[in-house]
Amino acid sequence: MAVGIVIVSHSARLAEGVVELAGQMAQGDIALLAAGGTDDGSLGTSIDKVTAALQQATGPDGTLVLVDLGSAVMITEMALEMLDEPVRQRIRISSAPLVEGAVLAAVEAASGSNLDEVAQAADEGSAMPKTHKT
Amino acid sequence: MPLTTADIQQWIQQSALVLHENSSYLTQLDSDIGDADHGINMDRGFQAVKMKLTNMEPADIGALLKLVGTTLVSTVGGASGPLYGTAFLRAGINTTGKQTLEAEDVVAMLDAAIEGVKARGKAQQGEKTMLDALLPAVDAARQAQSAQVTLEQVLQQTAAAAENGMKATIPMQATKGRASYLGERSIGHQDPGATSSWLLLKALADVSSRK
Numbered sequence: 290m291a292v293g294i295v296i297v298s299h300s301a302r303l304a305e306g307v308v309e310l311a312g313q314m315a316q317g318d319i320a321l322l323a324a325g326g327t328d329d330g331s332l333g334t335s336i337d338k339v340t341a342a343l344q345q346a347t348g349p350d351g352t353l354v355l356v357d358l359g360s361a362v363m364i365t366e367m368a369l370e371m372l373d374e375p376v377r378q379r380i381r382i383s384s385a386p387l388v389e390g391a392v393l394a395a396v397e398a399a400s401g402s403n404l405d406e407v408a409q410a411a412d413e414g415s416a417m418p419k420t421h422k423t
Numbered sequence: 424m425p426l427t428t429a430d431i432q433q434w435i436q437q438s439a440l441v442l443h444e445n446s447s448y449l450t451q452l453d454s455d456i457g458d459a460d461h462g463i464n465m466d467r468g469f470q471a472v473k474m475k476l477t478n479m480e481p482a483d484i485g486a487l488l489k490l491v492g493t494t495l496v497s498t499v500g501g502a503s504g505p506l507y508g509t510a511f512l513r514a515g516i517n518t519t520g521k522q523t524l525e526a527e528d529v530v531a532m533l534d535a536a537i538e539g540v541k542a543r544g545k546a547q548q549g550e551k552t553m554l555d556a557l558l559p560a561v562d563a564a565r566q567a568q569s570a571q572v573t574l575e576q577v578l579q580q581t582a583a584a585a586e587n588g589m590k591a592t593i594p595m596q597a598t599k600g601r602a603s604y605l606g607e608r609s610i611g612h613q614d615p616g617a618t619s620s621w622l623l624l625k626a627l628a629d630v631s632s633r634k
Contacts, residue, residue: 327500328497331460331500332458332500333460333501333504334500334501334504335500336496336497336504337497359502359599359601360504360505363502363505363506364504366543367496367505367508
């Protein structure tokens with residue numbers, strides 16, 4: 290097993306796209322799941338989708354959740370409150386930027402690191418410059 | 424006269440009606456400073472609540488409000504889902520086993536609900552959110568209740584304070600929620616969440632007045 294990753298986004302396509310991008314780096318070695326959009330497919334978040342993804346992704350090594358915008362955090366917190374305590378304790382919500390965080394976390398998780406290490410790797414995405422001043 | 428389980432049920436039905444009627448208005452407010460879905464989301468959530476209530480005879484006020492909360496969490500889809508969902512869940516926990524609510528029970532219920540919103544959204548007054556309507560409303564409710572006026576008057580003063588709070592969001596710059604991405608451009612617009620909060624509290628006052 291490895292640390293799982295769940296992408297919570299207001300957009301189903303955004304969540305799936307991030308999973309696609311991060312999955313390319315992880316080569317299918319980890320549980321990497323999208324929970325995007327509402328139940329009827331419109332923009333928003335769905336507690337049922339998030340709960341299902343968390344249950345599916347979370348093995349003994351736990352899960353890191355990456356989110357797009359503020360209310361995705363709230364719905365994830367509510368989903369966590371409804372899970373059993375032992376499962377809940379193995380899930381962490383990341384503050385990392387979605388794309389960088391997901392790619393970094395996927396690489397780290399695929400190499401067999403633990404949840405602390407995967408979470409820390411994702412956080413490093415906040416400090417990665419995209420352009421370099423000359 | 425205290426509010427009964429039937430009155431609270433009436434409040435929820437009235438809220439569903441008012442939010443349906445104001446759906447375009449709320450979405451218009453949200454399109455100015457947000458993601459243009461607040462009216463649609465609230466209407467979807469409360470229509471789902473209405474459906475649930477047609478097949479249900481609630482055991483007490485707490486059970487009714489908890490059902491409203493869980494339904495909103497799973498159907499609203501926007502930030503208002505977890506926020507109003509938490510508010511109704513906390514209100515339901517606070518009123519567990521109760522068949523009637525006196526003024527002091529209503530104040531305690533509102534207090535529990537609004538503490539839930541604060542905890543869930545990690546927001547404070549002055550950030551251009553629903554709390555700018557809800558916090559003055561619960562303060563007004565507490566003051567009115569300690570002044571020993573009737574429950575109907577307590578609820579009218581609560582709704583009036585929510586309305587003032589809602590209007591006070593117009594000059595505010597948003598620092599929480601989707602509108603915060605607009606920075607200074609959020610100034611000059613009434614907050615949609617504060618508006619739906621006022622509509623809900625006004626519906627409660629109206630149900631009480633009609634008794």
